[in-house]
Amino acid sequence: MRRFFVIALAVFSLGGECEPREQTCATATECLEPYGGYGRCVQDHCAFLDVRCPSSYRWDDAAGSARRNRCVPEEILPDAGATLDAL
Numbered sequence: 001m002r003r004f005f006v007i008a009l010a011v012f013s014l015g016g017e018c019e020p021r022e023q024t025c026a027t028a029t030e031c032l033e034p035y036g037g038y039g040r041c042v043q044d045h046c047a048f049l050d051v052r053c054p055s056s057y058r059w060d061d062a063a064g065s066a067r068r069n070r071c072v073p074e075e076i077l078p079d080a081g082a083t084l085d086a087l
Helices: 002-015
Strands: 040-042 045-049 057-059
Touching: 040 057
Parallel strands: none
Antiparallel strands: 040 045, 045 057
16 A cells, blocks of 8 residues: 555656646537636637737637647737627
């Protein structure tokens, strides 16, 4: 039992944080918020509303390491320049 504990402790201490597996999307219906709302599928990855971003969208944590939790640039949104009311 002690050997199992030592091995488990070593694995957890070496592993650090686990990164979520990258997930892609084709439509907004694949980008479901936990409370039931939908995000947007932007360049094959889900993005969700975030008023702290200039574009009002932030990629989620499964968007791959280059995009994970970063603001979606305004210029790549399919309807760049549209107001949120129009979306």
